[in-house]
Amino acid sequence: MLRTLELLQNSKAVKRFEILDFKSGEKFYYLKIRTDIKNNTELYIREYMSIEETKYSYHWQENNGKLITRWDNAPHQQIKTFPHHKHYPDGTVVASYEIRLEKVLKSIEKKLGEKQ
DSSP states (O other): OHHHHHHHHHOSSEEEEEEEEEEEOSSEEEEEEEEEETTSEEEEEEEEEESSOEEEEEEEEETTSOEEEEEEOOTTOOSTTTTOEEEOTTSOEEEOOOOSHHHHHHHHHHHHHHHO
């Protein structure tokens, strides 16, 4: 969890973030965060980490709620990087190698840099 917060604090793309939910036990944590990105978009982060499993969803959207990209590992897409994949607004689902927040933030930073 501390690594997630550190990545957000140090990202060039992040304006601010708010922890919406946090639960932890001896062998797990669950974290939900709303992040304001510098181009007035939002990134919603959900992470569940335990000794047995890791579940994540990084949902990047415009401030009106329209999806830009969602990275997740819900096991519903049979693709090369199963269960890791990303969703686009047109419904396309593709393989994803951005399976950690660090890679997702780098991808967002790159896209923001291309627009500036």
